[in-house]
Every structure is written in structure tokens, then in C-alpha cells.
Amino acid sequence: MGLSDKIEAFITELLKEDSSEWLELRRNELASIFGCAPSQINYVISTRFSPEHGYIVESRRGGGGYLKIKQLQDTDDIIITAIRAVGNSIDEKTARAHLINLVRRGAINEHTASLILSGISDSTLTADEPLRSMLRANILKNMLLNTEK
Numbered sequence: 001m002g003l004s005d006k007i008e009a010f011i012t013e014l015l016k017e018d019s020s021e022w023l024e025l026r027r028n029e030l031a032s033i034f035g036c037a038p039s040q041i042n043y044v045i046s047t048r049f050s051p052e053h054g055y056i057v058e059s060r061r062g063g064g065g066y067l068k069i070k071q072l073q074d075t076d077d078i079i080i081t082a083i084r085a086v087g088n089s090i091d092e093k094t095a096r097a098h099l100i101n102l103v104r105r106g107a108i109n110e111h112t113a114s115l116i117l118s119g120i121s122d123s124t125l126t127a128d129e130p131l132r133s134m135l136r137a138n139i140l141k142n143m144l145l146n147t148e149k
Helices: 003-017 027-034 038-048 075-086 092-104 110-120 131-145
Strands: 023-025 055-060 066-071
Touching (some): 003 023, 003 027, 003 038, 027 066, 038 066, 075 092, 092 110, 092 131
Antiparallel strands (some): 023 066, 055 066
16 A cells, blocks of 8 residues: 555544544644655645545645645535536546446446446547546536435
8 A cells, every 4th residue: 555545544534433524634744654854745635635526625725724624515516516627628638537426425326427428438439638628527517406315
């Protein structure tokens, strides 16, 4: 297990144990625990605790800097956060990651995710970039908005 995996597992366990809405962590303390630079903590947070993975992160840098992490629970919150994270443009790989997370979190089922993916894949959207990624974002957001639980 690599260092990033260990940091992720540690934070995930803290989230499970913590009963409050937000888990607050100190970046420097985590770096000290794992014997790494604070930038390694930033990397793990940005790649493993992103909206695509069902988390909201607030961060303040500096000496008194902190990280606040919230795992989304409510299906509507999960979908709305995913829609917000899509933005104006999205590539197929990132869209797929959003859909996988939505299935994992129970916000949509596998059949719905498969239908959405078939409508936003590179093979379906034959326009050139950047238009293709912009179309994909619009279609994905509209499909998610109209998805029944």
C-alpha cells in the first residue's frame, strides 16, 4: 500500500468514526503523522476526496491552516454536488468517474449510469473539441437533473 493509499484510508476511517457533519484536520499534523510534506496531503485530498468521489472539502492554507471534509449523504445533495462539479466542460473519463461515484453512493443505479454514459461517450458525441466536452457537460447535467431516485 502506497503512502497516498495509507493517507486516504486514515482519513476515510476518521470520517467513519466522526459523528459531526464536517471532519476538521490540520494539514501539518497529518503530514507529521505520515512523515511527508503537506503537499502530499494536498494531493490526496484533491484526488481522493473530490466532488466526483462524493466529498466537499474546505481548505485554509497557512500556519493555522485546516481541511474540512464532508461526505455527502443525501441523494439530492450528491446529485446536485455532482452537477455543480461538472462545470461547463467535461471529458469522458471524468464524467465516467462521476457516474461511478453516483452509483456507489446509491444516487443512481447502474442501468441509469449506463444509459447516461452511452449518451455522452466520445463515440456518441462526434463533434470536435472543445465543443464535444461542452455538449457532454450540458447533456450530463440535464440527465442528472431529470433522474428519478
